[in-house]
Amino acid sequence: MILTAISMTVKAQNDSFLIKRINPDSSKVSMNMDAVYNRPFLTAGNMPIAMGGYLEANTQYASTDGITEGFSFQMQRLTIFLSSTIGKKIKFLSELEFEDGTREINLEFAAMDIEFHPLVNLRGGIMMNPIGAFNQNHDGPRWEFIDRPVSATTIIPSTLSNAGFGLYGKHFQGQWTIGYEAYLTNGFNDKIISNDENRTSLAAGKKDANRFEKSNSGLPMFTGKLALRNRKIGELGLSYMTGVYNLWQSVGIILDNKRSLHVMALDFNTSMMKNNLNILGELVKVLVEVPKTYSQQFGSEQMGGHLDIVGTILKKPMLGWEKAKLNLVIRIDYADYNQGKFRETGGNIGDHVWAIVPGISFRPLATTVLRFNFRFEQQTDLLGNPPAKTGVLQFGFSSYF
Amino acid sequence: MKFNQLLIYLIIVFFVVMVASCDKLMPKTLSEDQILDGPISELTNAQLGQHLKGDIAFNDQIFTAETGLGPVFVATSCGSCHAADGKGHPFTTLTRFGQTDSTGNKFLHLGGPLLQNRALPGFEPEKIPSGASYAKFTPPIVTGLGFLELVSDEDLLAMADPNDSDGDGISGVVNWNVIPSYISPRLDAVSQNGKYICRFGKKASVYDLFQQTVTAYNQDIGIASIFNPLDVYSLLKTEPEVNVNTINEVVFYLQTLKAPMQRNQNDEEIQRGRIRFNEIGCTGCHKPALKTGSSYIPGLSNRKFHPFTDLLLHDMGSGLDDGYTEGSAKTSEWRTAPLWGLGLAPNSQGGQYFLLHDGRAKTIEDAIALHGGEASGRRAKYYQLSESDRLALLSFLKSL
Numbered sequence: 001m002i003l004t005a006i007s008m009t010v011k012a013q014n015d016s017f018l019i020k021r022i023n024p025d026s027s028k029v030s031m032n033m034d035a036v037y038n039r040p041f042l043t044a045g046n047m048p049i050a051m052g053g054y055l056e057a058n059t060q061y062a063s064t065d066g067i068t069e070g071f072s073f074q075m076q077r078l079t080i081f082l083s084s085t086i087g088k089k090i091k092f093l094s095e096l097e098f099e100d101g102t103r104e105i106n107l108e109f110a111a112m113d114i115e116f117h118p119l120v121n122l123r124g125g126i127m128m129n130p131i132g133a134f135n136q137n138h139d140g141p142r143w144e145f146i147d148r149p150v151s152a153t154t155i156i157p158s159t160l161s162n163a164g165f166g167l168y169g170k171h172f173q174g175q176w177t178i179g180y181e182a183y184l185t186n187g188f189n190d191k192i193i194s195n196d197e198n199r200t201s202l203a204a205g206k207k208d209a210n211r212f213e214k215s216n217s218g219l220p221m222f223t224g225k226l227a228l229r230n231r232k233i234g235e236l237g238l239s240y241m242t243g244v245y246n247l248w249q250s251v252g253i254i255l256d257n258k259r260s261l262h263v264m265a266l267d268f269n270t271s272m273m274k275n276n277l278n279i280l281g282e283l284v285k286v287l288v289e290v291p292k293t294y295s296q297q298f299g300s301e302q303m304g305g306h307l308d309i310v311g312t313i314l315k316k317p318m319l320g321w322e323k324a325k326l327n328l329v330i331r332i333d334y335a336d337y338n339q340g341k342f343r344e345t346g347g348n349i350g351d352h353v354w355a356i357v358p359g360i361s362f363r364p365l366a367t368t369v370l371r372f373n374f375r376f377e378q379q380t381d382l383l384g385n386p387p388a389k390t391g392v393l394q395f396g397f398s399s400y401f
Numbered sequence: 402m403k404f405n406q407l408l409i410y411l412i413i414v415f416f417v418v419m420v421a422s423c424d425k426l427m428p429k430t431l432s433e434d435q436i437l438d439g440p441i442s443e444l445t446n447a448q449l450g451q452h453l454k455g456d457i458a459f460n461d462q463i464f465t466a467e468t469g470l471g472p473v474f475v476a477t478s479c480g481s482c483h484a485a486d487g488k489g490h491p492f493t494t495l496t497r498f499g500q501t502d503s504t505g506n507k508f509l510h511l512g513g514p515l516l517q518n519r520a521l522p523g524f525e526p527e528k529i530p531s532g533a534s535y536a537k538f539t540p541p542i543v544t545g546l547g548f549l550e551l552v553s554d555e556d557l558l559a560m561a562d563p564n565d566s567d568g569d570g571i572s573g574v575v576n577w578n579v580i581p582s583y584i585s586p587r588l589d590a591v592s593q594n595g596k597y598i599c600r601f602g603k604k605a606s607v608y609d610l611f612q613q614t615v616t617a618y619n620q621d622i623g624i625a626s627i628f629n630p631l632d633v634y635s636l637l638k639t640e641p642e643v644n645v646n647t648i649n650e651v652v653f654y655l656q657t658l659k660a661p662m663q664r665n666q667n668d669e670e671i672q673r674g675r676i677r678f679n680e681i682g683c684t685g686c687h688k689p690a691l692k693t694g695s696s697y698i699p700g701l702s703n704r705k706f707h708p709f710t711d712l713l714l715h716d717m718g719s720g721l722d723d724g725y726t727e728g729s730a731k732t733s734e735w736r737t738a739p740l741w742g743l744g745l746a747p748n749s750q751g752g753q754y755f756l757l758h759d760g761r762a763k764t765i766e767d768a769i770a771l772h773g774g775e776a777s778g779r780r781a782k783y784y785q786l787s788e789s790d791r792l793a794l795l796s797f798l799k800s801l
Contacts, residue, residue, distance in 0.1 A: 068427070
């Protein structure tokens with residue numbers, strides 16, 4: 001009797017603790033700004049905590065102007081999410097990312113959201129700056145390409161997150177949804193124009209272990225985004241980020257002029273032919289104040305963007321997966337790191353890269369993607385010399401777990 | 402079931418085709434004569450490793466404020482001035498000032514001889530002091546320098562003809578200059594009143610590649626070393642910002658970069674151009690062949706090579722007299738520019754030519770037209786050639 005009672009108790013506990021998967025609610029209107037919560041999670045019973053994550057791994061063979069380093073196998077990233085409903089209208093989410101094994105470990109997101117009204121939510125902690133779409137919606141399994149867009153990693157340094165506070169909200173009207181985000185966070189540092197990449201680089205400027213502790217300039221950086229979505233057409237986002245990036249004063253002593261940066265981004269996505277053709281892209285322009293007496297090696301204007309076209313050619317049960325999809329995909333990728341003209345000659349400054357990336361992706365499940373890409377890239381140096389041509393064959397997968 | 406089998410077959414075929422055609426999809430390798438970069442032959446594996454380390458230090462090491470850049474400077478790395486090891490661009494053209502004759506530079510205390518025209522935020526770049534003469538210098542091609550370094554002083558003196566004894570109108574001279582204390586003269590070096598025969602730089606005022614490297618780190622990038630420990634801004638001694646091993650590796654890299662290779666040598670027009678080049682006497686200064694002395698690097702030792710220079714100074718006339726000089730060179734005297742790699746210059750100069758010492762000539766013809774002084778006679782002969790022969794001569798020069 002006792003044993004039976006114990007076994008029944010254990011069974012009951014197991015039932016209530018059974019791990020179950022919570023998939024994103026596809027019936028809700030989802031925008032890029034929702035991406036951080038709009039992920040599959042695992043939860044156990046009635047516990048107010050959910051976990052999730054994703055994994056990306058690939059192999060590649062690359063060759064530049066016929067010279068190759070051979071094959072390499074890459075464990076690009078392992079990301080772990082942990083979310084919690086603290087109470088009514090109060091929630092928490094964190095995202096911890098391991099890149100290239102354990103070479104980079106980043107706390108990309110760790111913020112608490114308090115909803116006062118659908119239009120007024122307070123977010124505080126470490127948050128992703130809402131600049132462009134990719135930075136907010138960067139999970140590997142959502143993309144049909146192994147590499148992240150070059151403009152979204154080297155011009156906008158995704159994943160860009162900072163400590164700060166701000167507000168966000170959404171308003172629904174028929175087929176339309178409008179969303180906004182406005183955050184004040186810590187900013188970049190002087191490495192933007194003093195780095196071993198030998199070019200203006202916001203990515204270099206975010207490499208600062210102190211950026212979650214204090215703002216290098218002592219001033220907050222503003223990031224704001226306005227996005228409009230129509231259920232039938234798609235989403236259009238406009239975003240802007242600005243702040244002083246340099247250490248212009250210390251202990252009350254003025255060391256330098258304040259120098260600002262301005263980043264503007266336009267993003268869009270649309271779906272047509274019964275969701276069998278998806279087009280999305282992002283365009284970004286960066287303005288950085290660089291002293292005239294510094295080197296033009298470090299440009300004051302950058303521009304870039306990418307356009308992805310994803311066409312589903314098969315959507316049917318395949319190899320035992322009921323809702324498998326086979327896609328043909330293509331990406332056009334561009335980044336100009338130094339727009340302008342040489343003072344010495346009046347000629348155009350080079351330092352740009354473009355790439356075209358055709359590929360095939362296979363999705364056995366919505367949350368898992370196998371990808372095969374061929375990247376053809378041309379990179380021109382600062383002086384505008386004949387470009388280095390690179391070809392990269394890649395195969396890999398990415399999956400939520 | 403049939404569909405799944407077909408899918409599996411298709412996947413297998415796809416991957417087999419992709420792997421088989423992998424190399425066909427990739428960008429093609431440029432032929433050896435189309436690129437300047439690359440080591441000389443006959444290096445051991447260990448020497449190739451050293452060459453590679455120097456390559457990385459030369460082309461990839463970017464200096465920042467944290468690693469010693471400046472605070473006043475011209476460029477942030479060696480490779481910034483010598484893209485793909487080729488000739489430079491006006492963006493990194495140097496300005497040197499302060500010396501008008503062989504008595505030395507009178508403006509060293511005011512930042513001479515190099516104008517650091519850029520500065521870290523918060524600092525002001527240098528300006529040319531009032532009363533100082535100056536000249537601009539486009540960065541040179543850096544390949545084949547190991548061969549030039551090993552030409553003996555005796556050979557240079559043998560080519561020199563200070564008094565134009567042979568009456569050909571050309572009177573090349575060597576540049577006698579004081580060398581820094583950290584330089585060890587070659588065993589067969591010829592000296593005169595404590596001065597040595599120098600050969601590198603547009604004025605041939607630099608003794609060897611070690612001196613050139615140490616000076617460029619210091620003057621161009623603002624990087625102090627134990628050999629040149631002065632901060633270019635304050636002129637105070639400072640801690641070394643580049644170590645001796647790195648300097649040695651960069652010097653070895655420069656010494657072991659292969660010589661530029663001529664292209665399409667058997668082309669009829671190019672062969673005719675070469676004959677005309679010789680006939681009108683261009684080879685009086687642009688010597689087609691020199692030879693190296695002995696070296697511990699077999700690929701450089703006792704080799705005949707084709708730089709099209711005599712490494713001597715020649716009076717190029719008032720048109721190229723900028724009023725600035727170095728060593729014992731007169732202000733109108735310039736070292737004969739090696740012509741090897743000339744045809745590949747646009748590949749490192751942003752798609753066009755910037756020729757002569759300061760890049761003022763935008764075409765090879767412009768450069769010929771600006772040859773004055775000792776070269777006036779040869780220039781006149783060039784214009785006496787038929788149009789067809791002039792084109793052939795230009796084709797020959799572009800093949801170098």
